[in-house]
Amino acid sequence: MFKIVRREEMSDGTVILNEIEAPLIAKKALPGQFVILKANEEGERIPLTMAETDPEKGTITIIYMVVGKSTAVFRDLEIGDGFQDVIGPLGKATHLEKVGKVICVGGGTGVAVLHPITRGLKEVGNDVTCIIGARTKDLLIIEEKMKAASHDLRVCTDDGSYGHHGFVTDVMKEILDEGETKLVVAIGPVPMMKAVSNITKEYDVETMVSLNPIMVDGTGMCGGCRVTIGGKTKFACVDGPEFDGHQVDYDELMLRLNAYREEEEKCHSDYCTIRDAK
């Protein structure tokens, strides 16, 4: 069992942080890599990119939004409980290199994934501006951490309750207009990554995105996570999860993420009904 040693709720309880004992993975994991977690015997294998690792303490941290039954089961695990299985580190690590001016754009729980990458890009000597966004102020996560990980943090909310009133892409455009930007890293909901990539393409700025398609094994065995990159099929689990944002077929990815939508919704609501009845 992989024990939970810390648990936090964010975004009005819709986003959960779990710090988990996994010493072998913590020792090996690099920014950008993911793990697969399975709560119990009947559980589903869920891929999540790590938000943080502590090799000394032997722990990894994941931050996820509760969207279906599996993440609802995760949410109900308390400190001292554990995941039956955690597998990793999987996927390729982020290529961290000094290129100059970098913009890191994060939305939703993508901000958590963006955190170690932002910090890594700053550590190798880049000038990093970070833009994070949420629908409203209460849904923002790890703002302080992102501030520390970057040189300059900009916050956006769709409803104007905090920071810039509008989308992350508005702020990104302003910075791109200043010139000199060498790299954009965008991690968040697929429509956000698509919008960012469309803009950076106009500015001809290299863009990296991290994809989270449906997976089973995470080791290249099943091909469930196939994505189209530059017209070619790639497996996000072993060829990614990071890809050139200008080459990704986002529309296909969005459709494929809906493969089990009906099953997920039914399964999740049944789970909640049963749990609430208790």
Place this chain on the structure above:
Amino acid sequence: MAEKAAKKTKTPRVAMPEQEPQIRARNFLEVPTGYTMKMAQEEASRCLQCRKPGCVAGCPVEVDIPGFIDLIAQGDMTAAIRNLWGKNALPAVCGRVCPQESQCEGLCIVGRKGEPVAVGNLERFCADYEREHGTGELPPKADSTGKKIAVVGAGPSGLTVAGDLIVKGHDVTVYEAFHKPGGVLVYGIPEFRLPKDIVAQEVNFLERQGVKVECNAVVGRTVTIDELFEQGYDAVYVGVGAGLPRFMNLPGENYIGILSANEYLTRANLMKAYKYPEVDTPIPIGKNVVVLGAGNVAMDSARTAMRLGADSVKIVYRRSREEMPARQAEIHHAEEEGIELFLLTNPTQYRGDEKGRLTGMECLRMELGEPDDSGRRRPVAIEGSEFEMECDLCIVAVGSASNPLLTSDTPDMALNKWGNVITLGDTGKTTKKGVWAGGDIVTGAATVILAMGAGREAADSIHDFLTLGW
């Protein structure tokens, strides 16, 4: 004697009872239900006890077939299972999934004039008897040698290596990337052909003998081979399987509803998605299912789809029945269960709707031309024979290539141009010192028993190395 032998060849083989096709086509219970003791003894008495048995020569792990069959005939089941274990750590598996017709049974003298002795059925009976009624007493084990071996991959070849080396007194740890040991035996072969409780029991038998099994350990990622040596292992065996699904590279291949057989079967078998929503992993349920390919994996996929409630399941294959790579028995079982064969048919593209879901595929009729490199007649498209086939689920079972996850992380272990590990002769030695390999990662996708045979040879070579040197 001759008269007696002639009589035996005329005695019909004792058929193993099985579930009726129309019933089993909608459940996941095992198809053949097993011999009774009486049936097993009757079948065992058909064996001629040849002095130079062809069956043993046909077995990749050289099971003493006349030996264990004679012990069944005598009713000494404890001695029979001991005899089997001497050569085979996974008899309950082999009795069920080996292609006996082209190995032991294919070389049985009784089979020349009549039906061969049912070696597979008897092996299965013997293992099942031990599991259900046995004493649980373990086979003898040599004194500890103090040598440590890491086995990478808990599939059939890795488990064979573990079983062979543990009885020779070595310390064995098996590393498995999935959350359960068994490899293709748990993720690939369906419950109705090989119940997962039986695989778990076979692994448990190894654990009771002292084999340690570490799941969730992706060697190449969680730990590297060099780190295993740093941890004090004296030898490493790589048996990671093939594990990279091939697709057809046709337009529309990423529509929802097109899955590799690896994904479909892993969902159904390892994740037990056939029990959904009792378990959390979903599996697409097709009304009209097409399976591309005609090997055993294709048959397993088709029969799984039928059990999950499909209206129709079609096997689409570009060659003819004669070239189908699946075992005859599997094709027969599939057809009995209502699966249709669309032979000499080749898909050219997939069709989907605005939601990105598969709705059908376009196919061409084929005819057989001159033999190709494989010696099989090459299928050639018939001009103007395009037609549409409706389907909402397509399972691609056209083979597996080698998965580079471990091998790309181990640069000093040489690979051939297909990414398979190069090994020396019949020892399983790789170009990296102290590392052996076997099974599908060396040969490309093959059978459970060939992987076990490779494991046996490597285990012998590892034992020689640990006692004599590289």
